[in-house]
Amino acid sequence: MEDKKEKQKKASNNIKLIKDGYITVIAGPCAIESWDQLDAIAKVVKDLGLSFLRGGAYKPRTSPYSFQGLKEEGLKYLKEINAKYGLMTVTEITDTEHVDIVADSVDVLQIGTRNMSNFSLLEKVGRVANERNKKVILKRGWASSIKEWLLAVEYITSRGNTEVVLCERGIRTFETDTRFTLDLSAVPVIKKLSKLPIIIDPSHAVGQSDLVIPMSRAAVAVGADGLIVEAHHNPSKALCDGQQSLNVKELIELIRQLKNVAGVIGKKIR
Ligand code: PEP
């Protein structure tokens, strides 16, 4: 007989990342730092009525001297959090060698900006996600055009019927007052050129927490299907991207404001 956990897991595989009439908000820490840290923010995410928790296990840091993530230990915590709260989990895959273990541990496989053009990784993620009914988020390379991004995503979509979602996370421009420049016009352009859903990552784009709420409101207004936002129970102590992470109060405020903006266009937050 199929045990309860197995059944729960199968049911969770059927929860779509993007749903008509809803804005999906994925929230959680940049990096998983400990069980207690992940549990603290997961509880907030659950209490807010959201369904998807993010958390990096393998961290592709610009500096090799920065915290690189808890790796397999982090994946174990994501699995345990899924069992505890029923939250769908999202984590980044940085290497073809990790695809199987990550697919064993989470519901949504994220490909980061640094790997958008890592075609062997895209192909393997596409194949494994299709075989194992996983969802995929493909972030835009920070120096990639929309056309290059739409070609890259075909390395995944051509491998099967996986649910694939594009994520705009900011591109490099001459501007230095924000970490990257959030290209919100990518949303209506993608809507014109592709059938794939698109979500916005305001956190990595702006790089500072006080700009995350205004850009999130704009993302909903421009027609994005969802958001992925960094949140931490104690950002000043975060091992990664604390400066751009919302604290608990700010995350609650974000959801309050997004419900209002989404209401105007006849959508709900999930
Ligand atoms: C992340 O989401 O943790 C991340 C590293 O984002 P990006 O690939 O957009 O830099």
Ligand code: MN
């Ligand atoms: Mn981050």
